[in-house]
Amino acid sequence: MPHPTPTSPARRRLLAAASLTSAAVAAGAPALAAPAQARKQAPGAGKAALVTGSSRGIGAATVRRLAQDGYAVTVNYLRSRDLAERVAADIRAAGGKAIAVQADVSDPAAVRRLFDATEKAHGGVDVVVSNAGIMRLAPFGDMSDEDFDEMMAVNVKGSFNVLREAARRVRDHGRIIALSSSITRMRTPTYGPYAASKGAQDLYASVLAKELAGRMVSVNAIAPGVVNTPLFTDGKTPGQIAGFAQRTPHRRLGEPEDIANTISALCATDGWWVSGQTVFANGGIV
Numbered sequence: 001m002p003h004p005t006p007t008s009p010a011r012r013r014l015l016a017a018a019s020l021t022s023a024a025v026a027a028g029a030p031a032l033a034a035p036a037q038a039r040k041q042a043p044g045a046g047k048a049a050l051v052t053g054s055s056r057g058i059g060a061a062t063v064r065r066l067a068q069d070g071y072a073v074t075v076n077y078l079r080s081r082d083l084a085e086r087v088a089a090d091i092r093a094a095g096g097k098a099i100a101v102q103a104d105v106s107d108p109a110a111v112r113r114l115f116d117a118t119e120k121a122h123g124g125v126d127v128v129v130s131n132a133g134i135m136r137l138a139p140f141g142d143m144s145d146e147d148f149d150e151m152m153a154v155n156v157k158g159s160f161n162v163l164r165e166a167a168r169r170v171r172d173h174g175r176i177i178a179l180s181s182s183i184t185r186m187r188t189p190t191y192g193p194y195a196a197s198k199g200a201q202d203l204y205a206s207v208l209a210k211e212l213a214g215r216m217v218s219v220n221a222i223a224p225g226v227v228n229t230p231l232f233t234d235g236k237t238p239g240q241i242a243g244f245a246q247r248t249p250h251r252r253l254g255e256p257e258d259i260a261n262t263i264s265a266l267c268a269t270d271g272w273w274v275s276g277q278t279v280f281a282n283g284g285i286v
């Protein structure tokens with residue numbers, strides 16, 4: 001279609017429509033979007049969300065954000081009991097509903113107990129964020145069997161355990177989100193096995209989205225870039241961290257809240273048509 005030129009009929013129609021809208025607003029007509037916005041209730045009202053690995057980092061920011069959105073939440077942790085209990089206590093102090101539950105996602109029986117505890121406390125589960133993950137970096141020639149196996153047990157098998165249980169239990173119209181990574185595009189040296197474990201999340205989400213479509217459940221992967229958490233910063237020098245920050249268009253690392261806000265947007269009622277996708281939330285780094 002030709003682009004409207006300054007004098008084209010298409011451009012004159014656009015200008016006429018714009019001036020009609022301005023005239024209506026100037027004459028006191030109500031803004032169109034405002035009343036509908038005001039009537040909207042909290043997206044999570046009456047619903048429950050479970051976020052694995054939410055004692056700290058991206059998971060903690062996500063569970064806090066979903067609680068603000070009105071969800072009753074389950075905070076999951078592996079070892080950081082104090083941190084997880086504090087996140088849950090903060091949410092309750094702010095008027096929300098939260099429990100903290102220990103479970104190792106690499107253990108299928110523990111994941112079943114995690115979902116049982118969520119359903120018992122909140123009456124069901126509507127949103128599951130498979131976030132728990134670990135990162136072990138080394139060039140291929142130096143990667144140990146132990147590090148490789150541990151990473152696959154948590155990131156690949158563990159996320160599978162969580163998504164399998166989510167597929168069985170998330171209520172109709174729910175949301176399932178798996179944490180991938182922009183490393184699947186950046187492909188930085190030393191990140192090979194970690195990148196492979198995150199690429200698995202993209203495939204999980206796209207297949208599960210098709211399996212659950214009949215129940216109006218949307219399933220997506222979200223791929224953060226470099227985010228300011230220990231998973232990214234541990235083992236790096238300040239110079240290396242600054243180097244990553246400089247590579248982003250915004251000249252800063254992502255913060256956990258940047259990712260939590262994107263997850264919240266995918267969980268919003270209006271976001272359900274986005275399904276089977278990998279959403280890159282990285283400030284434009286790739």
Ligand SMILES: NC(=O)c1ccc[n+]([C@@H]2O[C@H](COP(=O)([O-])OP(=O)(O)OC[C@H]3O[C@@H](n4cnc5c(N)ncnc54)[C@H](OP(=O)(O)O)[C@@H]3O)[C@@H](O)[C@H]2O)c1
Pocket residue numbers: 052053054055056057058059076077078079080081083103104105106131132133134135154158179180181182223224225226227228229230231232
């Ligand atoms: N940070 C980044 O730059 C970045 C970028 C792209 C993608 N991601 C992905 O985002 C997710 C969260 O990363 P993060 O940076 O927030 O990490 P983080 O700060 O290291 O937090 C990891 C969380 O996962 C939990 N966890 C680890 N192993 C677990 C297990 N076996 N069972 C249950 N929970 C377990 C930890 O619990 P404890 O505190 O109890 O150990 C903690 O709550 C990961 O999947 C990661 O791959 C991160």
